Amino acid sequence: xxxxxxxxxxxxxxxxxxxxxxxxxxxxxxxxxxxxxxxxxxxxxxxxxxxxxxxxxxxxxxxxxxxxxxxxxxxxxxxxxxxxxxxxxxxxxxxxxxxxxxxxxxxxxxxxxxxxxxxxxxxxxxxxxxxxxxxxxxxxxxxxxxxxxxxxxxxxxxxxxxxxxxxxxxxxxxxxxxxxxxxxxxxxxxxxxxxxxxxxxxxxxxxxxxxxxxxxxxxxxxxxxxxxxxxxxxxxxxxxxxxxxxxxxxxxxxxxxxxxxxxxxxxxxxxxxxxxxxxxxxxxxxxxxxxxxxxxxxxxxxxxxxxxxxxxxxxxxxxxxxxxxxxxxxxxxxxxxxxxxxxxxxxxxxxxxxxxxxxxxxxxxxxxxxxxxxxxxxxxxxxxxxxxxxxxx
Amino acid sequence: xxxxxxxxxxxxxxxxxxxxxxxxxxxxxxxxxxxxxxxxxxxxxxxxxxxxxxxxxxxxxxxxxxxxxxxxxxxxxxxxxxxxxxxxxxxxxxxxxxxxxxxxxxxxxxxxxxxxxxxxxxxxxxxxxxxxxxxxxxxxxxxxxxxxxxxxxxxxxxxxxxxxxxxxxxxxxxxxxxxxxxxxxxxxxxxxxxxxxxxxxxxxxxxxxxxxxxxxxxxxxxxxxxxxxxxxxxxxxxxxxxxxxxxxxxxxxxxxxxxxxxxxxxxxxxxxxxxxxxxxxxxxxxxxxxxxxxxxxxxxxxxxxxxxxxxxxxxxxxxxxxxx
Numbered sequence: 001x002x003x004x005x006x007x008x009x010x011x012x013x014x015x016x017x018x019x020x021x022x023x024x025x026x027x028x029x030x031x032x033x034x035x036x037x038x039x040x041x042x043x044x045x046x047x048x049x050x051x052x053x054x055x056x057x058x059x060x061x062x063x064x065x066x067x068x069x070x071x072x073x074x075x076x077x078x079x080x081x082x083x084x085x086x087x088x089x090x091x092x093x094x095x096x097x098x099x100x101x102x103x104x105x106x107x108x109x110x111x112x113x114x115x116x117x118x119x120x121x122x123x124x125x126x127x128x129x130x131x132x133x134x135x136x137x138x139x140x141x142x143x144x145x146x147x148x149x150x151x152x153x154x155x156x157x158x159x160x161x162x163x164x165x166x167x168x169x170x171x172x173x174x175x176x177x178x179x180x181x182x183x184x185x186x187x188x189x190x191x192x193x194x195x196x197x198x199x200x201x202x203x204x205x206x207x208x209x210x211x212x213x214x215x216x217x218x219x220x221x222x223x224x225x226x227x228x229x230x231x232x233x234x235x236x237x238x239x240x241x242x243x244x245x246x247x248x249x250x251x252x253x254x255x256x257x258x259x260x261x262x263x264x265x266x267x268x269x270x271x272x273x274x275x276x277x278x279x280x281x282x283x284x285x286x287x288x289x290x291x292x293x294x295x296x297x298x299x300x301x302x303x304x305x306x307x308x309x310x311x312x313x314x315x316x317x318x319x320x321x322x323x324x325x326x327x328x329x330x331x332x333x334x335x336x337x338x339x340x341x342x343x344x345x346x347x348x349x350x351x352x353x354x355x356x357x358x359x360x361x362x363x364x365x366x367x368x369x370x371x372x373x374x375x376x377x378x379x380x381x382x383x384x385x386x387x388x389x390x391x392x393x
Numbered sequence: 394x395x396x397x398x399x400x401x402x403x404x405x406x407x408x409x410x411x412x413x414x415x416x417x418x419x420x421x422x423x424x425x426x427x428x429x430x431x432x433x434x435x436x437x438x439x440x441x442x443x444x445x446x447x448x449x450x451x452x453x454x455x456x457x458x459x460x461x462x463x464x465x466x467x468x469x470x471x472x473x474x475x476x477x478x479x480x481x482x483x484x485x486x487x488x489x490x491x492x493x494x495x496x497x498x499x500x501x502x503x504x505x506x507x508x509x510x511x512x513x514x515x516x517x518x519x520x521x522x523x524x525x526x527x528x529x530x531x532x533x534x535x536x537x538x539x540x541x542x543x544x545x546x547x548x549x550x551x552x553x554x555x556x557x558x559x560x561x562x563x564x565x566x567x568x569x570x571x572x573x574x575x576x577x578x579x580x581x582x583x584x585x586x587x588x589x590x591x592x593x594x595x596x597x598x599x600x601x602x603x604x605x606x607x608x609x610x611x612x613x614x615x616x617x618x619x620x621x622x623x624x625x626x627x628x629x630x631x632x633x634x635x636x637x638x639x640x641x642x643x644x645x646x647x648x649x650x651x652x653x654x655x656x657x658x659x660x661x662x663x664x665x666x667x668x669x670x671x672x673x674x675x676x677x678x679x680x681x682x683x684x685x686x687x688x689x690x691x692x693x694x695x696x697x698x699x700x701x702x703x704x705x706x707x708x709x710x711x712x713x714x715x716x717x
Contacts, residue, residue: 026526028527034613035610035613036610036611050530050533050534050685137681139610140610141610141680141682144604145677145678145680145682146677146678146679146680146681146682147682148430149429149430149678149679152431152432153431216681218680218682218683219681221684221687222681222682222683222684373684373685374530374612375611375684375685376684377611
């Protein structure tokens with residue numbers, strides 16, 4: 001990727017001074033107990049009528065000191081804790097943290113484990129994007145209207161994937177299935193047939209979603225040209241994932257810095273150039289299709305072998321990592337989830353830093369919200385797909 | 394029978410019928426929505442969940458009635474009452490069967506539209522008196538929306554009035570029973586006017602895709618944010634009763650009211666009302682919500698001009714068209 005020049009912009013928090021000081025603005029505390037803030041996000045909206053003039057986002061209502069907790073726990077204990085960060089895509093969380101430890105230890109993950117991880121990651125992407133589509137429709141259509149119809153339909157399909165994960169790990173959520181050096185659970189017999197059947201169902205219902213959202217006139221009216229984020233600003237803010245790709249930047253770590261088994265398959269990156277909420281929806285729905293294609297292509301070719309480089313079944317409760325530091329970034333459904341670990345040779349990390357894509361996505365809000373109406377504010381926030389568990393950690 | 398006694402008895406009958414039908418309509422909608430969303434809807438209370446709305450009403454009665462500290466108590470308490478009264482009041486002139494209406498008023502259509510115009514008042518009172526910013530925004534939106542959609546509603550209702558030459562709803566229905574339903578002939582006037590009426594009705598009764606005053610994903614619960622218990626229940630009731638009565642009105646104005654094959658009767662009106670009501674909810678559970686500026690644009694750039702053209706067309710039809 002080429003180096004981007006960073007230009008200084010006016011701080012949007014200060015830009016309110018440019019606004020007519022005589023105008024009486026209405027300060028609306030939006031959240032943290034608002035139904036559409038996707039958790040406990042809060043933003044203070046300064047309104048002129050219904051137009052947002054200024055926005056001040058506040059994060060931290062779900063702060064659980066995860067990073068500090070990770071420094072206190074041993075390496076083996078961390079995985080189930082980080083599961084709860086991005087609670088919509090727990091698989092990718094545990095993958096990220098374990099990949100960082102593997103990098104520090106210099107462990108080569110067996111090929112079978114890498115393939116399984118890739119399949120898990122792609123299925124998690126489908127589930128996560130389905131949940132996003134449902135909640136995004138809720139933001140626009142209300143819990144008592146068409147939005148909830150899309151929402152429930154999306155949940156119906158997401159269930160199929162959670163059931164498949166349950167077959168492997170015994171948990172529908174917070175799997176704790178990745179360990180340092182590989183996976184804890186091997187896939188059961190007949191699982192791949194079930195996966196293919198579930199994917200067929202989801203693929204057959206994708207046109208239904210498209211007709212209720214992307215092809216729906218009201219949906220288009222509500223999202224086209226709303227919340228435009230240009231690619232350069234997105235890069236400056238560190239926004240990654242579908243939001244960045246919807247802004248015309250062709251960037252996907254699965255292809256640009258392959259991890260797991262992504263170097264063995266071809267990933268088609270879905271991009272759009274408009275940068276608005278419609279483009280983000282198109283990218284995410286396109287990614288569902290692409291993930292279905294990837295899983296279908298990989299599910300029959302899972303190589304035989306062991307699933308863990310260390311002892312195959314049980315991990316030692318405590319192990320030490322030699323002094324050193326590493327940064328590992330992987331592409332989760334929301335963008336680049338980075339893990340930075342400084343190890344000091346003991347069984348605990350000296351410092352563990354998680355770079356959540358949601359936090360960076362939220363940082364775009366002060367730039368793209370002013371000028372929109374309150375209705376649009378909800379749509380724009382929804383289109384960023386923030387998960388507060390990971391933004392606040 | 395003394396005419397006053399008769400009116401009183403009919404009023405009690407009509408109001409309790411509308412309340413009972415509203416209860417049924419709530420169950421109907423929840424079942425309908427459930428099926429659309431591949432779930433079952435209410436199943437537990439009563440046979441196939443029929444008593445669910447009753448259970449809901451009892452639940453709401455038990456709730457503590459909370460009033461925000463700085464709310465205007467008089468207006469805050471008045472708003473839900475006014476909402477329920479306005480919604481039920483319109484039922485008075487709906488012709489139920491040949492020669493049967495709670496009030497056979499000569500200016501029946503005008504009365505209904507006037508009552509409909511008043512319904513925005515309790516909504517705004519609620520928004521204003523709650524002393525809540527979300528409620529206030531909802532009230533502001535309600536004013537803009539209701540006043541705008543009043544115009545196409547009126548224009549659409551003018552078409553049957555002009556065609557039948559009467560503002561008495563019973564008379565309009567009687568003429569349709571003798572001749573043709575207005576949506577059937579002249580269909581090129583009747584069907585567009587009916588479509589505009591339906592759209593404006595959706596907007597007037599704050600249904601998706603026009604439910605922006607409530608807009609619970611944006612404004613928490615809009616004007617009803619601060620209301621609890623029975624006061625909220627009254628708003629809820631008013632909303633459903635409004636939709637129900639507007640459906641009955643649409644059936645009376647365009648679909649021949651109580652007229653139908655195998656003899657006229659109340660059952661035809663009920664059937665047509667519930668078909669219209671069902672279509673309102675079909676739309677509601679399928680579509681997303683418009684933004685307020687888009688809503689007003691649709692009204693002023695499409696519905697109002699179309700309504701004006703239709704009214705002129707109806708006038709021309711009466712003046713020069715073939716005799717019925």
